[in-house]
Amino acid sequence: MNHIIYCPVCHHRLFDIKPPTAGTIEIKCPRCKKVQHIHIIEPDTQKTTTVKTT
């Protein structure tokens, strides 16, 4: 099942990820023009997607 990552500022849909995926993605939101650092944390024991902004 894919995770959909939304912009935490304007909730524009940025991209989908397919697990297992982990890491940090830097993406510029095309709508609000803010650069977001998306931290994807997905341990194999617990499916959790954490989105944090800096």
Ligand SMILES: [Zn+2]
């Ligand atoms: Zn945005």
